[in-house]
Amino acid sequence: KNQVEQSPQSLIILEGKNCTLQCNYTVSPFSNLRWYKQDTGRGPVSLTIMTFSENTKSNGRYTATLDADTKQSSLHITASQLSDSASYICVVVKGGSQGNLIFGKGTKLSVKP
Amino acid sequence: NAGVTQTPKFQVLKTGQSMTLQCAQDMNHEYMSWYRQDPGMGLRLIHYSVGAGITDQGEVPNGYNVSRSTTEDFPLRLLSAAPSQTSVYFCASSYGKEYSPLHFGNGTRLTVT
Numbered sequence: 001k002n003q004v005e006q007s008p009q010s011l012i013i014l015e016g017k018n019c020t021l022q023c024n025y026t027v028s029p030f031s032n033l034r035w036y037k038q039d040t041g042r043g044p045v046s047l048t049i050m051t052f053s054e055n056t057k058s059n060g061r062y063t064a065t066l067d068a069d070t071k072q073s074s075l076h077i078t079a080s081q082l083s084d085s086a087s088y089i090c091v092v093v094k095g096g097s098q099g100n101l102i103f104g105k106g107t108k109l110s111v112k113p
Numbered sequence: 114n115a116g117v118t119q120t121p122k123f124q125v126l127k128t129g130q131s132m133t134l135q136c137a138q139d140m141n142h143e144y145m146s147w148y149r150q151d152p153g154m155g156l157r158l159i160h161y162s163v164g165a166g167i168t169d170q171g172e173v174p175n176g177y178n179v180s181r182s183t184t185e186d187f188p189l190r191l192l193s194a195a196p197s198q199t200s201v202y203f204c205a206s207s208y209g210k211e212y213s214p215l216h217f218g219n220g221t222r223l224t225v226t
Contacts, residue, residue: 041220046215
């Protein structure tokens, strides 16, 4: 069964601290993996798209890693800011088709001052 | 650029009523799609379109109709609303290529009583 599992479900950290969010998937065939940020009351916004051959990709203070062998990805946030408070959604695209996106349930991150 | 625009932002319907959720994009994207987001679940695909005049069903199409008469617009119709359709609905679009990011609207929160 094609699944995307994210952990933890929720996380609270202090401003300025780092954190890492996890994503495990069982989607096959694999095309690419995406991380989205969703602010409360808004639509998801793309952070990164990683292909099979990419191990690490950065977008500012966000760094995503991908291990296609173990089918795991992580999103590391450095020097967190209050504006990082959001849900982070891991998405795996199956077989190269835009219609075959498998969404995780997301990790809700709260950054406290 | 406005990106993906959804209207209305909020809607309350009574069981059995019909309505249309509007979605428009100004990025000349070929691919458009509708998702619903429910608490504790990942986004689920309702319907999608790979171009004007072409639509197809996603994971949860029952109770919803779509049409794509122009590249810009992709309305979602609820013919007879049911309480199970209470959800937040997101429209998304992309260039439709394998690594094209999805651009989401900011959602329509629908309550069916």
